[in-house]
Amino acid sequence: MAGKDQRGSAVLDQDVFDRVCAMGDAASRSQRALALANTEQKNALLNAIADELEAGSHAIAEANALDMDAAKQAGISTGRLDRLLFDEKRIKAAAEGVRRVAGLPDPVGQIVRGLTLPNGLRLNETRVPIGVFGMIYEARPNVTVDVASLSLKSGNAVLLRGGHEAQRTNEATLSFICRTLQEEGFDASLIASVDRYGRMGATAMMEASGHIDVLVPRGGANLIQTVVRNSKVPVIETGAGNVHIYIDKTADFAKAIPILLNAKTQRVGVCNAAEKLVVHREIAEEFLPIAAKALDEAGVELLADDEAYGIIEDSGVNAQHASSEDWNIEYLALRMAVKVVESMDQAIEHINAHSTGHTECIVSEDYSAIERFTQCVDSAVVMANASSRFTDGGMFGFGAELGISTQKLHARGPMGLSEMTTTKWIGYGTGQVRQ
Amino acid sequence: MAGKDQRGSAVLDQDVFDRVCAMGDAASRSQRALALANTEQKNALLNAIADELEAGSHAIAEANALDMDAAKQAGISTGRLDRLLFDEKRIKAAAEGVRRVAGLPDPVGQIVRGLTLPNGLRLNETRVPIGVFGMIYEARPNVTVDVASLSLKSGNAVLLRGGHEAQRTNEATLSFICRTLQEEGFDASLIASVDRYGRMGATAMMEASGHIDVLVPRGGANLIQTVVRNSKVPVIETGAGNVHIYIDKTADFAKAIPILLNAKTQRVGVCNAAEKLVVHREIAEEFLPIAAKALDEAGVELLADDEAYGIIEDSGVNAQHASSEDWNIEYLALRMAVKVVESMDQAIEHINAHSTGHTECIVSEDYSAIERFTQCVDSAVVMANASSRFTDGGMFGFGAELGISTQKLHARGPMGLSEMTTTKWIGYGTGQVRQ
Numbered sequence: 001m002a003g004k005d006q007r008g009s010a011v012l013d014q015d016v017f018d019r020v021c022a023m024g025d026a027a028s029r030s031q032r033a034l035a036l037a038n039t040e041q042k043n044a045l046l047n048a049i050a051d052e053l054e055a056g057s058h059a060i061a062e063a064n065a066l067d068m069d070a071a072k073q074a075g076i077s078t079g080r081l082d083r084l085l086f087d088e089k090r091i092k093a094a095a096e097g098v099r100r101v102a103g104l105p106d107p108v109g110q111i112v113r114g115l116t117l118p119n120g121l122r123l124n125e126t127r128v129p130i131g132v133f134g135m136i137y138e139a140r141p142n143v144t145v146d147v148a149s150l151s152l153k154s155g156n157a158v159l160l161r162g163g164h165e166a167q168r169t170n171e172a173t174l175s176f177i178c179r180t181l182q183e184e185g186f187d188a189s190l191i192a193s194v195d196r197y198g199r200m201g202a203t204a205m206m207e208a209s210g211h212i213d214v215l216v217p218r219g220g221a222n223l224i225q226t227v228v229r230n231s232k233v234p235v236i237e238t239g240a241g242n243v244h245i246y247i248d249k250t251a252d253f254a255k256a257i258p259i260l261l262n263a264k265t266q267r268v269g270v271c272n273a274a275e276k277l278v279v280h281r282e283i284a285e286e287f288l289p290i291a292a293k294a295l296d297e298a299g300v301e302l303l304a305d306d307e308a309y310g311i312i313e314d315s316g317v318n319a320q321h322a323s324s325e326d327w328n329i330e331y332l333a334l335r336m337a338v339k340v341v342e343s344m345d346q347a348i349e350h351i352n353a354h355s356t357g358h359t360e361c362i363v364s365e366d367y368s369a370i371e372r373f374t375q376c377v378d379s380a381v382v383m384a385n386a387s388s389r390f391t392d393g394g395m396f397g398f399g400a401e402l403g404i405s406t407q408k409l410h411a412r413g414p415m416g417l418s419e420m421t422t423t424k425w426i427g428y429g430t431g432q433v434r435q
Numbered sequence: 436m437a438g439k440d441q442r443g444s445a446v447l448d449q450d451v452f453d454r455v456c457a458m459g460d461a462a463s464r465s466q467r468a469l470a471l472a473n474t475e476q477k478n479a480l481l482n483a484i485a486d487e488l489e490a491g492s493h494a495i496a497e498a499n500a501l502d503m504d505a506a507k508q509a510g511i512s513t514g515r516l517d518r519l520l521f522d523e524k525r526i527k528a529a530a531e532g533v534r535r536v537a538g539l540p541d542p543v544g545q546i547v548r549g550l551t552l553p554n555g556l557r558l559n560e561t562r563v564p565i566g567v568f569g570m571i572y573e574a575r576p577n578v579t580v581d582v583a584s585l586s587l588k589s590g591n592a593v594l595l596r597g598g599h600e601a602q603r604t605n606e607a608t609l610s611f612i613c614r615t616l617q618e619e620g621f622d623a624s625l626i627a628s629v630d631r632y633g634r635m636g637a638t639a640m641m642e643a644s645g646h647i648d649v650l651v652p653r654g655g656a657n658l659i660q661t662v663v664r665n666s667k668v669p670v671i672e673t674g675a676g677n678v679h680i681y682i683d684k685t686a687d688f689a690k691a692i693p694i695l696l697n698a699k700t701q702r703v704g705v706c707n708a709a710e711k712l713v714v715h716r717e718i719a720e721e722f723l724p725i726a727a728k729a730l731d732e733a734g735v736e737l738l739a740d741d742e743a744y745g746i747i748e749d750s751g752v753n754a755q756h757a758s759s760e761d762w763n764i765e766y767l768a769l770r771m772a773v774k775v776v777e778s779m780d781q782a783i784e785h786i787n788a789h790s791t792g793h794t795e796c797i798v799s800e801d802y803s804a805i806e807r808f809t810q811c812v813d814s815a816v817v818m819a820n821a822s823s824r825f826t827d828g829g830m831f832g833f834g835a836e837l838g839i840s841t842q843k844l845h846a847r848g849p850m851g852l853s854e855m856t857t858t859k860w861i862g863y864g865t866g867q868v869r870q
Contacts (some may be wrong), residue, residue, distance in 0.1 A: 032811065032813075121825060234842075258868050266868070266869055370863075376471070378566075379859070381860040385865055385866055386864025387868045387869050407669075409649060410844040410845040412860075422843040422844070423848070424817065425816040427816065427821050428821075431821070434822050
C-alpha cells in the first residue's frame with residue numbers, strides 16, 4: 001500500500017518506515033567498521049571516490065541532463081535550475097572537493113582533554129564519530145558529494161534524502177561512490193539514499209529514532225522548520241539567516257557601504273546574505289541617502305520603517321513601508337528592510353528579538369560599542385566591520401561544510417568535520433578502585 | 436481551573452504553562468545581564484551565596500525536618516529519606532561546594548579556536564552561556580544548590596523542578612539564594628522554582644519551547660525517559676547506567692575482583708555502579724567461582740545465563756537464571772547479571788546491544804584487546820582496568836556536576852561548567868568584503 005505524497009505532507013507508510021530503519025541499522029553496522037579505519041585508509045577511500053567520480057563524470061552528467069530537462073518542463077525557477085546543474089565541469093569541481101576533504105586534518109582520535117587522577121588513572125577525552133547521520137536537502141547534487149565525503153572522513157554513515165528533481169543525478173553519483181566503497185573494502189550501506197521512497201523517505205527518517213543518530217536539514221526555511229518540528233530524531237537546525245547589518249553612529253562610511261553592498265548583493269539567495277539594515281539615528285540622515293542610492297543602483301528594493309522611509313524618499317530613492325512581519329522575513333532576494341534606532345542598545349534589542357541567530361554585523365569605529373555589540377548580540381557569528389558573507393565553512397578553513405548551525409546545542413555556526421563527531425572518555429588504569 | 440496531577444501524568448494547564456513561559460522569559464532577560472558579569476563578579480556572588488546558606492542553615496534544616504517528617508509518614512524508602520536529608524552538616528557541605536565552584540576556572544570567554552583569514556579578518560570562537568536551563572530532578576536538596584552554583588558560574592539562568600518531598604527544603608534554600616542574588620545586584624529570577632505548580636510545572640517546562648533553551652532531567656530512568664519522550668524543549672539525556680564489567684581471558688584476577696566489587700558494591704544506587712558481569716569463556720570456570728563467592732559475601736544476588744549458572748551453582752554459590760529482560764535492566768540494587776561469552780567480540784556486541792551508553796569496563800592484561808575494546812564499545816566512558824565508579828564529574832576534576840550525559844550530541848559523560856556553554860564566533864575586521 002503506497003502512502004500519500006501530496007502538498008508536502010506524507011502519511012507514514014509502515015513498510016517504508018521499516019525499510020528506512022533497516023537502512024539505518026545496516027549503516028550503523030557498517031559505520032562501526034569505518035570507525036576503526038585510520039586516516040590513511042579513509043583518505044585513500046576519498047581519493048578513490050574522487051577518481052571514480054571524474055571517470056564517471058560523463059555518465060553522471062547524462063543523468064543530470066535528464067533531471068534538467070524534466071525540471072525545465074516542470075517550469076522550476078532559473079535559480080533552482082542553476083543549483084540542479086551538475087555538468088562535467090561541476091562534477092570535476094566536486095571531485096576536487098572530495099580530495100580537499102581528504103587533505104583536511106582528521107578529527108577522529110583527537111584527544112580533546114586529558115588528565116591523570118591522583119591515583120594514576122589516566123583519562124583521555126577522545127573524538128569519535130557520532131554514528132549515522134540523516135541528511136534532508138534540496139536538489140543540489142554537489143551537496144550529495146560534499147556530505148558523503150564529510151561523513152566518510154569523520155567516520156560516519158549517512159542516509160540521504162535529496163530533492164526529487166535531482167533523483168537521477170544523485171542515483172548516478174551514489175552508484176560511483178558506493179562502487180568505490182566496495183572496491184576499497186567498505187560497505188556500500190555507509191552512504192545510502194532514501195530517494196526511492198520520495199517524501200515518505202524523509203518522513204520515515206524523522207521517525208527513525210534509535211536508527212539514525214542525528215538529522216540535519218539543509219535548504220529553505222520551510223524544509224528546515226518542517227524537520228525541526230516533526231522529527232523524533234535529534235536535529236541540528238541549520239541555515240535560516242535573517243541577517244542584520246547595524247551601522248553605528250561612529251561608522252566609517254568608506255567601510256559601511258562596501259560591507260552593506262557585499263553582504264546584501266554579492267550572492268542573494270544564501271543564508272549569510274544580509275536582509276536587514278539598522279541605522280543609528282545620529283547618522284541616519286547622512287548615511288541613509290548614500291546607502292539607499294547604492295542599494296537602489298544594485299537593484300535592491302527597500303522596505304523602510306517610518307523614519308527611514310522619510311529620509312530615503314527625501315533623497316530621491318523609492319522605498320516602500322515595511323510591515324511588522326518584514327522584520328522576521330529572510331527574503332533571499334534583492335530586497336532589504338531598513339530601520340532607524342535611537343541607540344545601539346535598541347539595535348541589539350531589535351536584533352535579538354528578530355534574528356534567526358545566524359550572523360549579524362556592526363560597522364563602527366567605537367571600540368566599546370563593538371565590545372558591547374559582539375557580547376550582547378546572541379547569534380552564532382557576530383562580525384565587526386566585515387561582511388556577513390564570511391560566515392561559511394570554506395571561509396573558516398573547514399573545507400566543505402555540512403551546514404551552518406543556528407542552534408546552541410552541540411554545534412553553532414559553520415559545521416565541518418569536528419562538528420560531526422562526539423567524544424568518548426577512555427580511562428587507562430592499573431586496578432584503581434574508588435575509596 | 437486546576438489540572439489533574441495523578442499517577443505521573445499531568446494535563447497541561449494553560450495558566451500554568453503561561454506562567455512557566457513567563458518565568459523562562461524573565462530568566463532569559465536576567466541571564467543577558469549575568470552573561471556580561473565577569474568571573475570576579477560571579478565568584479563574589481557565589482561566595483556570598485555560600486555565606487548566606489551557612490548563615491541560614493538552621494532555618495533550612497528546620498524546613499527540611501518538616502519535609503523529612505512528611506516523607507517518613509508517607510513511608511518512603513530509607514534510601515530516598517537519606518537523599519532527602521539536608522541537615523546543618525549537609526548544608527555546610529553544600530555551601531563548601533558552592534565555594535569550590537567559585538574556585539573553578541570560568542569557561543565563559545574562553546577562546547576555543549581562533550584564526551586570521553588571509554585578508555586579515557580575525558575570527559575567535561568564544562565560549563558563551565547557553566541561556567536558560569530547565570532542571571527536573573528528584574528530592575535531593577543538595578542538587579538544588581549544585582545546579583544553582585553551576586548555572587550562575589557558567590552565566591546561565593535555571594528553572595528548577597525538584598521532587599515534591601523536598602519542596603519546603605528547596606523553597607527555604609532558594610529564598611537564601613535569591614536574597615543574595617538581589618543583594619549582589621542580580622535578578623532573583625535567575626534561579627526560579629516551578630515547584631508551586633507540582634508535576635504540572637515539569638509538564639509546562641517540557642512544552643516551553645522558545646522559553647527554555649535546554650532541559651536536563653536527573654534522577655531515575657522513568658523520570659528521564661518521560662522527559663526525553665515528551666519534551667518539546669531540547670533535552671540532554673542523563674544518567675541511566677546499565678554498566679558492564681567485561682573480564683577478558685587475560686585478566687589479572689588480583690585487579691578484576693577488587694574492581695568488580697568496587698564497581699558493584701561501593702555505592703549501589705548510583706548510575707556508575709556496575710550491573711552486568713561479562714566473562715570470557717576461557718577463564719570462566721576459574722574466575723566465576725571466585726567472583727561469585729566475593730559477590731555473594733558482599734550480599735549481591737546473582738542472575739546468570741545458562742553457562743554461568745552451571746559454573747556458579749557448581750561452586751556452591753546460589754544463583755538464579757537470568758531472563759532476557761535482565762540484560763537491559765539497571766538494577767540499582769545488590770543484584771548482578773552474569774554472562775559468559777566465547778570471545779571479546781561477542782562481549783562487545785552484547786554490550787553495544789544492551790548498554791545505556793554510560794560506562795563499561797574491561798579487565799585485561801592484553802594490550803591489543805584493550806585497544807580494541809575501548810575503540811569498539813560505544814559508551815560515554817570506557818575504563819580499562821579501573822572501576823566504573825570513577826565516572827563522576829567530581830572525580831574528573833569538574834567540581835560539581837550537572838549530570839552524566841549518555842547521549843552523543845552536545846555533551847557526553849560527566850557535565851560540568853564547560854558543558855553548560857555554547858560558543859559564538861566573533862569576527863574582528865577592518866572593512867573586509869567577500870570577493
